[in-house]
Amino acid sequence: MKVFLFVLAATVLEATGDSVVRIALHHASWSVRIGLFALGALLLTLYGTSLNLAPVEFAQVTGLYVATLFVVFQITNYVFFHAPPTMPVSIGGFLIVSGGLVIAFWR
Numbered sequence: 298m299k300v301f302l303f304v305l306a307a308t309v310l311e312a313t314g315d316s317v318v319r320i321a322l323h324h325a326s327w328s329v330r331i332g333l334f335a336l337g338a339l340l341l342t343l344y345g346t347s348l349n350l351a352p353v354e355f356a357q358v359t360g361l362y363v364a365t366l367f368v369v370f371q372i373t374n375y376v377f378f379h380a381p382p383t384m385p386v387s388i389g390g391f392l393i394v395s396g397g398l399v400i401a402f403w404r
Contacts, residue, residue, distance in 0.1 A: 303351035312373040314340030360400025
């Protein structure tokens, strides 16, 4: 459970940081844009730090990370940009999550 929480924290920070940078790229105000870039950079730095502090080798959690990242990116995309996943994304996402879980839990 501890490992999953590290992975979840990393994916939330990565997806949120990416979304903030995407918003910054299209914002009209330069001062707001710079602030958003700084916030995005901070979130992405925290993502890298949290992932590297996980109490397990990244190679061991790659499947779990990829599955969690897909889900968190879809949630973040909906929250920030009001874009629900399309049917192809949902079906592909099911395959991504299924594959990630196979990698994570097949012993």
